Amino acid sequence: MKSYKILGFIVGAHSCGACYVVDGKIIANIEEERLTRIKGYVDFENDFERYPVKSIEHLITRFGLNLSEVDYFTSFLPKQTGVEVFKAMYNFQIPDDKYIHIDHHEAHSILSYYMSGFQDDTLVFCADASGGVNFHSSKTYLGSNGKLKYIDGLNLNHRSLGHYYSCLTEFVGFKRLKDEGKIVGLSGHGKFWPELYKAWGDVLKIEGTRTNLDNHSVESGEIYLDMYKKYFEFVGSKYWKNKGAIEDIAHTGQVLFENRVVELVRNLHQKAPHTKKLALSGGIFANVKLNKRLNELELFDEIFVLPPMGDEGLALGCVVGVMSQIEPDFKPIKFNDVFLGTEYSRDEIFNCSDNFKKDPFYLNVVVNLLLDKKIVGLYQGRSESGPRALGNRSIICDCTYQDTYEKLNNKLQRNDYMPFAPAVLDEDADRIFHVDKSRYACEFMTILVDTRDEWKDKIPTVVHPIDKTARIQIVTESSNPLFHAILKKYKEITGFGILVNTSFNVHNEPIVEKPQEAFNHLKNGVIDFLVTPYAMFY
8 A cells, every 4th residue: 555644624614624644544533623612603794714723733733743744635625725725824835736626525425435335336415505616515426336426416506405404494593504403303393384385395396306496695694595585475473473383394394305305316316226325425414304214215225424424524535535546446444433533641631630539430330320310421532523422522321311301401501402312232222223224324323213112211311202213323342342331331230221422512512622621511510420431530
């Protein structure tokens, strides 16, 4: 294998970061918000881009990155822009022959295809609001024998699936590009509104492999103009004020969204009808209800949803794109985990612990804390890439008590209208949930599944109160030995290996990165105990 060093970087209004790879090994993938502690969303009124200044500094100081030794720099930015941005950040001139441009949606798609592990021909579908400078909102590829072939795409002359959902989010009263997940949860509490569905039918339509033509624009500080106007014209103030109207609007808007995406995917599949695998990426696939619908399609025997599905995955996607160019035999592989961030040492953790009591780590003690309804922060290893905490920067607790949902919501200052997610032992996943296919994707908490009847009322904190679905994380011993051991010991006492797993942060704050942030949560009473592999703090 050729020896090389690759640095990927991205800028953006709501996501930015950097990724460093040496000889095919991912040294680190860093998202800027974890270091700045400023959540990625910004109001469009501010009209500024985010730059990965701290991410690259972190790679230099923590991981030995030497810019002069990098063989390839890559981004979705065009070469001239990318070179200029990098020089402005670091006063470093990237040589022209060392910069490789990877298209925005291609970077998403490359990462979902190569991380899927699919060896068979694969339909690779990417969709979001829009793709930076490429004037598209969606692209579709055929993945075959380690290569991607472009099939189709949606340019911005056509309605954007992502803009539709962001407009729905804003219309209901939340922040676009930030609160879409709340609409997903809220939709489960509403009823179908036939008149609204019919009225909105013209807002987003599928015509073959295209959405309907669009003439709206997104301006700084403005709404999504004509789409938003069509919503409001039908609903009107008197409907808006009706009790339950927000839930019904969210539900109906979600159903329309799901139906349109399913219709589009069905039509795209006709261009590669032999494919039985589907790889998904782009911001709209943070929508786990949509992913459930796609997973249930008879067209595919397995789907894969990229864990860093949004723009937070682009730096890694660009790097993998370069790797696929310089390694002729590059093929999809299954990732054992997405712990691609920074690991902090025992000394770094203990240096933050002076004001706290501590005991040695004992598995039995941790499990007894959970049985005693304690809220536990689990802090270990490298931080996760993507929006989901998967056991290294997680808050965990028992899921069988009805009052745990409200207790956690209060501690985390949140109300996302969603249950918390369950982490479940791989050996118990089929016993508790209907995991009929796409088991690998379920390791990354990206798909909703149905709960088996006999379990629906036993685990109320992690099951949606209306539709009884759950956004599960299947935990294997190889992917997370410590978290797996906790679940295993918990099962020895209770008979089942399932716990709440939610991200280690309070509302509107990025997931904790450094040890000090975890201890701040302990100090502020967000968690009752902080558990690390080295000691337990309280």
